[in-house]
Amino acid sequence: MPRLTTVEKVIRAAHRIFDRDGAEAVTMRRVADAVGITPMAIYRHFPNRSALLKRLSDDSFQIAAEEWETRTRHPDIERRLMTLLDPYLDYALAHPHLFDHSFSVRRDDARLYPEDFRAGSSPTFNVVIDAIIDGMAQGVLKQDDPHDVGMTIWAHQHGLIVLYRAGRFSFDEAQFRAFCKQSHGRLLDGIKAR
Template sequence: MTRLTTAEKILRAAHKLFDREGADAVTMRRVADAVGITPMAIYRHFPNRDALLKRLSDDSFSAVAHEWEESARSKDVLKRLMALADPYLDYALRHPHLFDHAFSVRRDDARLYPEDFRAGHSPTLNVVVEAIKAGMAKGVLKQDDPYDVAMAIWAQQHGLIVLYRAGRFSYDEAQFRAFYQQSLGRLIHGLKA
């Protein structure tokens, strides 16, 4: 069994606190207590709390992107785009605090559209953009700006999830999932060439 480094233990403890209670729960003292070190020892690995939170966000983005890549293996572009919808919803419902921090809360280190996204700095949106580019190259999707199309799809997904989590649907989770898929299907159908 591989032993975790102190930095890895810090990240795990911080992730658990964040996932369970949100960003405010991630204090150097609470993380240190969970790891069994002094709060000052954390600063050897992370210069400050913001750096620790940024690392958690970056790791979350990478994990989501990897899951999306796994979901988007179909050669059928339309199925690929639809397959990307479920992991985003799953992540939002399983990890609401991490989801909000990554996608819904104003942060100084957040990527900005269009420059950061066009430069390929979004591991999650990159997966969607690649699927859209493939669809346009094959003539399955209308020719358009793939980044703008990806943002339109993301806005649709995100908006529905935010409304659902805010209690704006009377649906249970299964009913909402069906509606979410149908709604995205309508949007993607409208993008077909």
């Protein structure tokens, strides 16, 4: 097994701290202590804490997108769109701090709708858009703006997760997941071609 570079060690340590304690806990000193280097050594690779947090966020998006892509390789459009719900729920519930930083916290470097999304800058959103475009081309989904439809699907899923994490559901996790699937199915029924 190849040895990790200093950058890889820094990213892994920062990721563990972030995942466990949130963005506020990721300090250069704390990450350096976890890696066994001086805080100044991190600055050789990341000019500041914001750059390190951005790298964590970007890596999380890329990993999520790759997982979504592998889990949604199916010719049936409805099945593909239903399957996208699971990895999103998994990520949100297993990694709440990373999820919040990626999707719920105002950040200067966050992608903006519509321009960044229409330009293909969001690796996760691109997976959804590809499925929607395929569905419209096959006549399975109503003709519409695929990016607007994708944003509607995302907002629906995200809203349910935020409400669940805020304690607005009395469901346990299994019940919540079942409710999300039913609700997502209802939304997909509304965008199907008749």
